[in-house]
Amino acid sequence: AAQAAPPGDRDVIANLWSWNWNSVARECADHLGPAGYGGVQVSPPQDSLTRGGAVWWDVYQPAGYTLTSKFGNESQFAAMVRACHDAGVKVYADAVVNHMTGQGSTSYGGASFTKYTYPGLYSAGDFHYYAEDCGNSDNLIHGGDYAGSARNVQNCELVGLSDLETEEPYVRGAIAGYLNRLIALGVDGFRVDAAKHTSPADLGDVYGRLNGSPYIYQEVIYGPGEAVQPGQYTGIGDVLEFQYGRYLREKFHGNIADLRTFGETWSGMQPSGRSVTFVANHDTERGSGALSYKDGPVYRLATIFQLAWNYGTPQVYDGFTWSDREAGPPHTNGFVRDAVCGAGWECLHRDPAITGMVRFHNAVRGAPVANWSSPNSDVIAFSRGAGGWIAINNGTGSYTGTFPTGLPAGTYADLTGSGAVTVNGGGQATVTVPARGAVAIVTGGTTTPPAQVPVTFGV
Ligand code: ARE
Numbered sequence: 001a002a003q004a005a006p007p008g009d010r011d012v013i014a015n016l017w018s019w020n021w022n023s024v025a026r027e028c029a030d031h032l033g034p035a036g037y038g039g040v041q042v043s044p045p046q047d048s049l050t051r052g053g054a055v056w057w058d059v060y061q062p063a064g065y066t067l068t069s070k071f072g073n074e075s076q077f078a079a080m081v082r083a084c085h086d087a088g089v090k091v092y093a094d095a096v097v098n099h100m101t102g103q104g105s106t107s108y109g110g111a112s113f114t115k116y117t118y119p120g121l122y123s124a125g126d127f128h129y130y131a132e133d134c135g136n137s138d139n140l141i142h143g144g145d146y147a148g149s150a151r152n153v154q155n156c157e158l159v160g161l162s163d164l165e166t167e168e169p170y171v172r173g174a175i176a177g178y179l180n181r182l183i184a185l186g187v188d189g190f191r192v193d194a195a196k197h198t199s200p201a202d203l204g205d206v207y208g209r210l211n212g213s214p215y216i217y218q219e220v221i222y223g224p225g226e227a228v229q230p231g232q233y234t235g236i237g238d239v240l241e242f243q244y245g246r247y248l249r250e251k252f253h254g255n256i257a258d259l260r261t262f263g264e265t266w267s268g269m270q271p272s273g274r275s276v277t278f279v280a281n282h283d284t285e286r287g288s289g290a291l292s293y294k295d296g297p298v299y300r301l302a303t304i305f306q307l308a309w310n311y312g313t314p315q316v317y318d319g320f321t322w323s324d325r326e327a328g329p330p331h332t333n334g335f336v337r338d339a340v341c342g343a344g345w346e347c348l349h350r351d352p353a354i355t356g357m358v359r360f361h362n363a364v365r366g367a368p369v370a371n372w373s374s375p376n377s378d379v380i381a382f383s384r385g386a387g388g389w390i391a392i393n394n395g396t397g398s399y400t401g402t403f404p405t406g407l408p409a410g411t412y413a414d415l416t417g418s419g420a421v422t423v424n425g426g427g428q429a430t431v432t433v434p435a436r437g438a439v440a441i442v443t444g445g446t447t448t449p450p451a452q453v454p455v456t457f458g459v
Pocket residue numbers: 057058059060061096102103146158159160161193194195196197219221222223226283
């Protein structure tokens with residue numbers, strides 16, 4: 001059965017999208033565990049269509065459920081899970097279970113297939129078709145279906161990907177068998193890809209077949225007025241909160257003082273306890289509605305805010321550097337090369353300000369926002385109960401001011417790396433907040449400066 005509750009004490013998830021298994025293993029041991037991350041999301045581990053490394057998106061076209069992929073083989077995957085667990089980091093796998101590949105004939109693992117026929121796994125009768133299931137004679141989801149037809153969104157083909165007949169017990173069992181195999185290798189949960197395109201009833205049945213209590217969070221992109229809404233899925237697991245990053249982009253390109261009430265009262269946002277938040281993911285960084293590493297220090301600052309704010313389970317995204325939005329990660333014969341921060345790979349998760357904020361997040365978890373102040377539209381400050389306080393400056397010049405912190409008198413080290421902060425007997429601190437930077441302090445034995453690691457995020 002699926003676990004509804006988000007992960008425990010260390011809940012920040014690094015999304016190391018398109019990283020190969022050897023690199024994720026190394027990152028868990030050397031950086032994620034020591035920095036206090038609680039989990040890592042990894043790319044789809046199943047065998048897939050190969051486009052020979054030219055594109056990133058071939059891995060979203062499953063060719064079968066064996067575990068040889070462009071990211072490595074099964075033993076490398078298993079070793080990665082062990083290495084991450086040894087570092088105290090849980091592993092969440094991207095689960096592509098709505099569909100199978102809609103093009104091509106060969107896979108990274110060496111399988112041969114044609115659309116609707118995946119030998120030893122699925123055949124034509126296991127897929128949705130016009131007119132029995134899908135109302136469009138071309139079998140495709142049309143743009144207009146999102147507004148009015150849950151049936152077409154869930155039973156027609158997303159961009160031509162063979163749509164599994166998830167009402168069928170055989171299909172449900174095959175999907176559950178795949179996920180249980182990952183669970184047997186130690187996987188702790190799943191990002192469910194394209195969950196919007198499978199009904200909550202069908203997914204709920206699959207989750208009910210899973211061993212243990214994996215943490216499940218589902219990709220249900222929010223669109224106002226659409227027939228399929230994220231709230232329809234929060235009864236069976238958590239959801240990725242797509243409004244969150246859209247709002248952060250809007251406010252960090254405008255007035256961050258508006259963020260005072262940011263949360264589930266805002267239009268389209270899901271309950272905090274059901275939401276996994278992200279400033280960017282692999283789709284949004286290639287679109288136009290979200291911040292991405294290409295926004296430089298504003299992207300980093302929005303991530304600092306995300307880790308400070310009391311909403312949802314935060315995910316910090318890192319993929320590869322790109323200019324062509326379809327291009328795949330650095331590879332050799334299609335197989336992804338080891339990730340090198342600063343040389344083809346973005347590594348915001350290693351940035352000292354971000355690892356400092358992971359410590360902040362872990363130290364203040366659950367404490368309410370208090371002591372809000374905002375001297376202008378670029379500067380905000382707030383405490384998390386009496387355990388931590390942060391000031392954020394989105395302006396292009398530094399800002400000096402005196403703020404109420406709600407913290408006991410003392411000298412604290414700024415977790416984002418800009419020196420010491422003195423809080424007086426009245427709980428006030430006079431600080432200089434760097435341009436597009438922050439000052440963040442916590443009580444409780446963490447007043448020593450954070451261990452510094454090389455700055456690898458290019459801002
Ligand atoms: C590729 C080619 C296509 C080709 C297809 C099949 O690009 O031209 O037809 O293969 O051969 C990714 C890529 C796709 C790629 C696919 C398979 O983004 O380009 O197609 O892999 O290789 C909707 C879904 C949402 C989905 C987005 C992309 O609801 O689930 O579309 N996101 C996930 C992943 C993607 C991935 C897939 C699903 C497929 O994160 O990376 O696709 O596994 C409104 C709606 C949204 C809708 C959005 C875009 O906002 O509210 O629901 O999202 O529009 O249409």
